[in-house]
Amino acid sequence: MRGEKSDPPAKVPTAAVTYEVTGEGRVDITYQGASEKGTGESVTRAELPWRKEIRVPLGRTPVVSVVLGPDGGHAKCALAVKGRHVQSATAEGAYGRTSCTGVLPAPEPSAD
Secondary structure: OOOOOOOOOOOOOEEEEEEEEEEOOEEEEEEEOOOOOOOEEEEEEEEOOEEEEEEEEOOOOOEEEEEEOOOOOEEEEEEEEOOEEEEEEEEEOOOOEEEEEOOOOOOOOOOO
16 A cells, blocks of 8 residues: 555575685586575686685575586585585586585574
8 A cells, every 4th residue: 555664574584604616727606695585696717716605595505516617627616504514526527517505494483
């Protein structure tokens, strides 16, 4: 209705997530961003080492994926949630791929 005030949007609880990719050369990286809708973000031909610290909404799956180029190489992804190492994995060779995934608990229901 016109002229009525609406409640501000509810703030979604988050957790600190660190994505890290080490190795040699440049790689394409895709990762779960901080958006509440769970959209991914990409970095093309990222120079290594690469690191990103963000806050991911609870209930979303933090993930970082790495793709090597045609010249191959070696890259390792690592994922930490709230400062604790969760997973690491390695990609090698031409167009090698790998990903690291973590789990965040679902947000607690609000007591409205």
